[in-house]
Amino acid sequence: MIHFNCDYMAGAHPAVLKAIVECNNDQTVGYGLDDYCSEARQLIAEACGCPDAAVHFLVGGTQTNSAVLDALLDRTEGVIAAESAHINVHEAGAIELTCHKVIALPQHDGKLDAGEVAAYLDTFYSDETHEHMVAPGAVYISFPTELGTLYSLEELMDLSAVCRDAGIPLFVDGARLGYGLAASPDVTLQDLARFADVFYIGGTKMGLWLGEAVVCPNPDLLPRFFTLMKAHGAVLAKGRLLGVQFHAMFSNGLYFRIGEHAVELASRLRRVMEENGYSTFIDSPTNQQFFTLPNAVIDRLMPNATFEYWGPRGETESRVRFVTSWETTDEDIDTLAALLEKC
16 A cells, blocks of 8 residues: 555654654653753754744644744734635634634635735725724745645745735744745745744654744744643643654754655656646645546545545546655655556
């Protein structure tokens, strides 16, 4: 059986697992106050080009999005996001559960348009009844988007400029950041630190057992954030588990190599599909690949390969998603190619 369901089906990358085992018998203080976490924070801040940035370790993506937005937003504010944004479609109302509305704007290949965000802000404050409405207090994007697409550096800069003109923060969900950076022709980790007010470096989908690292170039933007993290159930008592993993990822460039590996194999997977006559319905350059397949082909593949429907099953054909990760191999793609030849 070959697996393309998602990028966190496997456990930890061997180098990460080795680091966990090596520190297993150590005795350290909890809640991320240990030396492993301290060193990992320093490595991440240096990689971002922001040595004074605050770096916080949280347990998962939903907790991270929920805690960060709860910290950034006033009680009367909501967050602008694309209709297709993860927080709007695949987080079970976690943002709304904190009493913050997701203000959904049109998506363009999964992305927000800076001009439309600016127009929304202008229209909102031009309405003399706006005090009766939920105010837009932040803008959320993900890199890559929910559809595997990427913001260009110019698009990122434009959104940042709109947010800074309006005096609201830009928050970037980086659950799959490593894959986005590997596929992007012009956006770097340092660029995110320059143009986003808060972002996070995903670990769960990038070869860690669990964990995300929130980076805030201006630490004053998230006061008392640890307290809020704990209130959101996003803190590990044995916090060194997160620091050890991120240290393994950022001490020798492993994080970036994992992204490059998965993107390279996703590109090969796409070529295999196209050579067999199956087209993409989203032009994604990242580790998520989306295809329209005849139902007969899906039914023949599924006993030997796992992947996900992207929406409801159609009458004769359906949309599906294949995802690569650190564990995907060339042999997996070869096997998929052989299976397709039999379809």
